[in-house]
Amino acid sequence: MLSPEGDYPEQRIEVLSVEEAFNAVFARPRGVIEWPPTQVSYLRQYVGKLGCRSAVVEHHYVDRDYIHDVAMLYARNLRGYPNYCRRMHLFRADLDAARWRTLVLEARDPAARVRAEAELGEGYLGFVVVRPLPAAPVGRTVLRTYGPSDSEGNGREFPAIRDYEVHLGPFALRVAGLAFQQQDGGVSACATTALWSALHGAAPLEGLAIRTPAEITEAASRYVLAGGRPLPSEGLTVHQVCEAIREAGLSPLLVRPGKPEQDIGQIAGYLQSGFPVVLGLKDIGAGTDGHAVCVVGTKLGPVRPQSNPDLHHADGASRVASLFLHDDRLGPYAVADIHPWTEEPARPGQDAKVVTGLWIKWPDTTTEAKHCVLTAIVVPVPIKLRLTIGRVREWALPLAERAGERLTDADGHALFNCRFESAARYRQRLLSFGLSDEGLYALTCATVLSRYAGVIEVCSREGTPLFDLLLDSTEVDPPQALLGWVCRSGLGAEGRVWLARISKAIGGALFR
Amino acid sequence: MPTEPKKEHDVPTSPGGDDEQGVEEELAAFEAARLRVKALVKLEREGERVPGELLNLRLKYNAFAGG
Numbered sequence: 001m002l003s004p005e006g007d008y009p010e011q012r013i014e015v016l017s018v019e020e021a022f023n024a025v026f027a028r029p030r031g032v033i034e035w036p037p038t039q040v041s042y043l044r045q046y047v048g049k050l051g052c053r054s055a056v057v058e059h060h061y062v063d064r065d066y067i068h069d070v071a072m073l074y075a076r077n078l079r080g081y082p083n084y085c086r087r088m089h090l091f092r093a094d095l096d097a098a099r100w101r102t103l104v105l106e107a108r109d110p111a112a113r114v115r116a117e118a119e120l121g122e123g124y125l126g127f128v129v130v131r132p133l134p135a136a137p138v139g140r141t142v143l144r145t146y147g148p149s150d151s152e153g154n155g156r157e158f159p160a161i162r163d164y165e166v167h168l169g170p171f172a173l174r175v176a177g178l179a180f181q182q183q184d185g186g187v188s189a190c191a192t193t194a195l196w197s198a199l200h201g202a203a204p205l206e207g208l209a210i211r212t213p214a215e216i217t218e219a220a221s222r223y224v225l226a227g228g229r230p231l232p233s234e235g236l237t238v239h240q241v242c243e244a245i246r247e248a249g250l251s252p253l254l255v256r257p258g259k260p261e262q263d264i265g266q267i268a269g270y271l272q273s274g275f276p277v278v279l280g281l282k283d284i285g286a287g288t289d290g291h292a293v294c295v296v297g298t299k300l301g302p303v304r305p306q307s308n309p310d311l312h313h314a315d316g317a318s319r320v321a322s323l324f325l326h327d328d329r330l331g332p333y334a335v336a337d338i339h340p341w342t343e344e345p346a347r348p349g350q351d352a353k354v355v356t357g358l359w360i361k362w363p364d365t366t367t368e369a370k371h372c373v374l375t376a377i378v379v380p381v382p383i384k385l386r387l388t389i390g391r392v393r394e395w396a397l398p399l400a401e402r403a404g405e406r407l408t409d410a411d412g413h414a415l416f417n418c419r420f421e422s423a424a425r426y427r428q429r430l431l432s433f434g435l436s437d438e439g440l441y442a443l444t445c446a447t448v449l450s451r452y453a454g455v456i457e458v459c460s461r462e463g464t465p466l467f468d469l470l471l472d473s474t475e476v477d478p479p480q481a482l483l484g485w486v487c488r489s490g491l492g493a494e495g496r497v498w499l500a501r502i503s504k505a506i507g508g509a510l511f512r
Numbered sequence: 513m514p515t516e517p518k519k520e521h522d523v524p525t526s527p528g529g530d531d532e533q534g535v536e537e538e539l540a541a542f543e544a545a546r547l548r549v550k551a552l553v554k555l556e557r558e559g560e561r562v563p564g565e566l567l568n569l570r571l572k573y574n575a576f577a578g579g
Binding site: 189190191194235236239242258259262263283291311375376377394398402501502505 | 534538549552558562566567568569571572573
């Protein structure tokens with residue numbers, strides 16, 4: 001019976017060391033359960049790598065995703081599952097209860113509140129929602145990524161992350177990352193959570209609502225019941241993943257993996273465009289079922305030199321040495337090293353096939369990795385993006401080849417990079433390209449670009465940009481999609497003459 | 513936003529690039545470049561041909577062995 005004055009939950013905010021906080025929120029539940037779950041151990045290692053020292057725990061947190069899971073599944077269980085979670089905020093600073101209380105009380109003064117937000121925000125590493133599900137406690141988790149380079153100087157890029165605004169007490173904090181969560185095996189399996197993470201990146205780009213895991217599973221199973229009942233989830237087929245993407249208001253772009261060079265080119269192209277990529281994987285030596293992960297970043301090494309002495313180009317995507325992915329059986333930003341893997345021929349007499357292998361690792365790098373091969377690439381993209389990275393690369397290859405052969409600025413081998421970029425962002429970026437007044441004004445104010453422009457960036461061997469070819473991404477094939485050629489300031493006088501000539505030969509406006 | 517360093521342009525950029533013969537030659541050279549990379553280009557398009565069995569691939573693993 002509800003009483004008018006009671007029954008509303010009470011909030012309790014606790015400030016703890018990171019060790020105490022993990023022990024408190026991930027206490028071993030009753031029953032025979034392997035404890036702690038792999039994801040909890042991974043998270044503890046990961047936040048340790050980020051330098052986490054303290055945590056603020058909200059003991060009553062209503063999580064949009066979890067409460068929807070409750071409505072869809074857990075509300076009708078015999079056991080009474082709470083409809084709320086706890087949320088653990090992680091900080092690099094040594095916060096304690098007294099300091100937290102002081103910060104809150106001083107926030108009466110607006111200037112003090114701004115100072116407190118700056119102090120808290122500087123070392124804020126993100127949050128972990130802790131669900132009251134004994135076997136699957138890790139709910140929506142947004143954490144900072146690793147830094148821009150590793151200890152060996154290799155670059156790290158996370159083009160598919162975004163800013164999340166987080167409210168804690170009277171403070172608004174921000175964290176740049178991409179949401180991760182563990183599958184619960186009830187409303188979601190790995191494919192649901194991988195797609196959910198991808199939608200967290202792609203849906204806001206188009207102003208779309210982000211579907212909850214329960215909504216994704218429901219949408220995936222609406223017309224295709226490949227494995228019988230939708231709940232509890234027994235995983236999704238690739239077809240169902242595509243259906244759920246379509247229902248979310250985006251377009252499912254499905255690519256069959258080929259050779260490692262092409263696969264990495266595709267993955268890097270979509271990722272550089274800001275679209276998280278869902279990968280279908282298969283553990284080496286396992287059965288026919290697969291696994292799904294969401295790619296959010298790349299670790300970069302040197303460009304692989306051209307091995308064919310008759311060719312004059314190099315692929316910028318060959319810099320990608322590893323992927324950072326959300327693997328829901330492990331954790332967020334797990335490193336996956338890329339290795340070519342030779343598959344045994346299916347029948348005697350057939351040739352062995354070289355495919356893309358991924359070695360997925362723990363943050364400590366000493367624990368043995370999981371070995372998988374790539375089986376599918378699925379990217380949720382805006383509906384009007386008809387051009388594919390594969391088709392953009394088809395044009396980039398001969399263009400870079402010709403530029404590498406012809407331009408002394410390229411130094412023998414032209415490097416190419418392919419991506420989609422919002423027209424608004426490109427117009428801002430081109431302000432620094434060193435264009436003439438006429439060229440700059442024409443491209444910013446007198447040229448209509450598609451919402452996402454296909455960009456082929458051709459650079460020198462050392463990576464200095466020489467020129468861009470802009471493509472209309474609402475077209476299906478590049479020959480009909482040439483919007484313009486844009487001089488970059490690395491292109492010398494001789495190269496500008498050549499660019500004028502090739503733009504006239506192939507078509508498209510010239511901006512210099 | 514950092515500005516790209518400018519190169520000196522001591523050769524006129526416009527008239528020399530517009531001659532018809534030069535344009536024809538460039539088109540031919542581009543076609544030759546296309547032929548050199550034809551095998552690589554073919555691989556890029558192959559990924560878009562999706563076989564039925566790929567659509568039916570079930571994604572469901574939940575355990576990370578070896579961790």
